[in-house]
Amino acid sequence: MSAKAILKKQNSKPVELWALLGICTLTFICFSHILYNQFLYWDDNVFISGNPYLRRFTWDNIKYLFSNEFGANWQPLTMLSYSLNYYFSKLSPGGYFFTNLLIHTLNTGLVFIAINKLLKLLKYNAGEYGALIISAAVACWFGIHPMHVESVAWLFERKDVLYTFFYLFGLVTYLNYVSTTKQKWLFITLLLFGASCISKPMAVVFPATLLLVDYLLGRNFKWTPLLEKIPFVVLSIIIGAITLHTQSKDHAFSLSFPFITKIMIASYSFLAYIGKLFLPVHLSGFYPYPFLPGQSPPFIFYVSPLIALVVVSLPLYLTSKKNKTYFKIVVFAYGFYLVNIALVLQFFSVGFAIISDRYSYISYIGLFFMLAYFLNELYIKADASKKTALQTTVLLLTLVLAYMGYQRTLVWQNTETMLTNVIEQYPAQVPQAYKYLGIYYGKQGRTQDAFNCYNTLINTMHERDADAYCNMGSVYMSVNKIDSAVKYLTESLQIDSNVFMSYRNLGIIYANKGDYQTAFAYYNKAMKIYPNDEGLYNNIGYAHMSTKQYSNAINDYNFLIHLSPDNALYYFNRGVAEYTLNNINEATEDFERTITLPVMAENQSYNLRASAAHNLSVIYKDKGDKEKSSYYDSMTQQLGGVK
Secondary structure, eight states: OOHHHHHHHHHHHHHHHHHHHHHHHHHHHHTGGGGGOOOOTTTHHHHTTTOGGGSOOSHHHHHHHHHSOBTTBOOHHHHHHHHHHHHHHTTOHHHHHHHHHHHHHHHHHHHHHHHHHHHHHTTOOSSTTHHHHHHHHHHHHHHHOGGGHHHHHSGGGHHHHHHHHHHHHHHHHHHHHHHHOOHHHHHHHHHHHHHHHTTOGGGGGHHHHHHHHHHHHTOOOSHHHHHTTHHHHHHHHHHHHHHHHHHHHTTOBOOOOOHHHHHHHHHHHHHHHHHHHHOOOSOOSOEEOSSOTTSOOOHHHHHHHHHHHHHHHHHHHHHHHHOHHHHHHHHHHHHHHHHHHGGGSSSSOBSSEEEOGGGGTTTHHHHHHHHHHHHHHHHHHSOHHHHHHHHHHHHHHHHHHHHHHHHHHHHTSSHHHHHHHHHHHSTTTOHHHHHHHHHHHHHTTOHHHHHHHHHIIIIISOOOOHHHHHHHHHHHHHTTOHHHHHHHHHHHHHHOTTOHHHHHHHHHHHHHHTOHHHHHHHHHHHHHHOTTOHHHHHHHHHHHHHTTOHHHHHHHHHHHHHHOTTOHHHHHHHHHHHHHTTOHHHHHHHHHHHHHSOOOGGGGGGOHHHHHHHHHHHHHHHHTOHHHHHHHHHHHHHTTOOO
8 A cells, every 4th residue: 555545544534524523513503593493383282292191201101102103103212202302301492402403413424424434335536535525515415405404493303303313323334234244233223223113114115225225335136135134124014014004094195196197296296306406495394286186287297207207217328328337326326315205205195295395304315425426526527627616616505505404494483484484385275374373373362363364264265174163263262252152163063073172162161151061061072082181181170170079170180290290280279179178288288389390381370389378378377387377478478479
């Protein structure tokens, strides 16, 4: 080995480390604004902030997370990660978003490591730092691309970043196996593949990715490379079967098109993702179908299969004539892209969106690799002036991507910014956007804005959406127009007799009227739909207190405390019920516990701590303990007194 080669080998590691650190830092900075984002009324509120099974890190809750599906996916490891976030951050969103951003940054580093290892195994040595430049470009584009913001900035899509982490880690360990043939690396790869699958089932395509790696590296497709994939394939089949069962049970397969139309849709989606790689504009949190079953597709759909065929076959044909290595690079790159996006090309229509930004998260790696590889080849063969122009162009485009990525994080700041962006691009075309934006406005007390959303849904878009009618009823409840509220809630149940919130809201209305018999009838119907809903149990608890069924109320609050062990209101109300039944010791414990707990924002108006201190003062006065009675009486005054 020459002295120059030895020196180059010695210096390569520090350069790689500095490049890796720089890319990860840029990625973190580019996406850092998500640290200030909020939970969205777009699945986050249902599966994370409103999910009681995340609030205790116990065996029973862990078992529940592993034995149930969430959002039509079996993703227990992802749900477990939310539970860990709750343990450390409670419902403060910053900790959750920091976790997302940290995993995304680690994924960016893993992309760099995996591509670098792959090129070294290929013995790629075009240019002094060819492998380093390609690895850095792929990792950088992966880290900052605007299409990847959705996966990081939407908390419920943590499954994207988490499954990708294990997927890429498994790819790195598999490359270690190929280079060393040590079985431990293959076993570790299998474990990582399993972790990826239970983070998000899309990981089932991992064995196909391994075969693409084998092809690129020139492994002989005889018995060993095929036999070693059998455990991976078996695991893929098992996870795939679970996913199909889960999604069909949850009616995730929403639209039905003829076979030829499905081919057109899949071809269009295939091209749309490629187009947004190069021109990531008009991005949206939701892309509605431009036509529905029974309608004629736009012209672009008819020509999409032909265009897709040309886009794939032309590079394959040209490289097959030019250079065998180039051909293999194109096969690997397109194969990686297609394998990792095939399940979501809407050949089987899942949901009502024709494409989604998040599905580009891992699949783009293949296209980034092909682009970086051939740009580097072009650079090597260019003269000095063209080299400078190429460097400048790539650098400027990368900076533009970084800026666009940062700007895209601002869109995902909260429910209003995200859904308003969807509505601006697709006015009166995405019912879900109006529905969930209306919920957000309702929670913010912006009654008129909420009314406008539901009015658009019902009277402009003419959606017979039971939830929309239910939510309109909630708006009328908030402004005390009870007759209108009952009208819309009843209409909601005529559209769909299983709308939980319609039953619950009707129960609240009749409880407020003092008609508890009717209220309990509605509460019971609601309970049959969601038997463990925290809000419903709270309503039932109040109804039991109001009808002097204190023992039943205590049972209600026992369950509520099990669901939400840090809610001071539940301890206070249980204490009142215990005191009324003359269970003085139990009541004392509950009032003392109330004082020690932080009061949630929605309970501030009750002045729970002062009320609990006042009740303790009364209890100790009745016991003849003047010292403690005086102590709690003073605390009552310090806390603002009882109103």
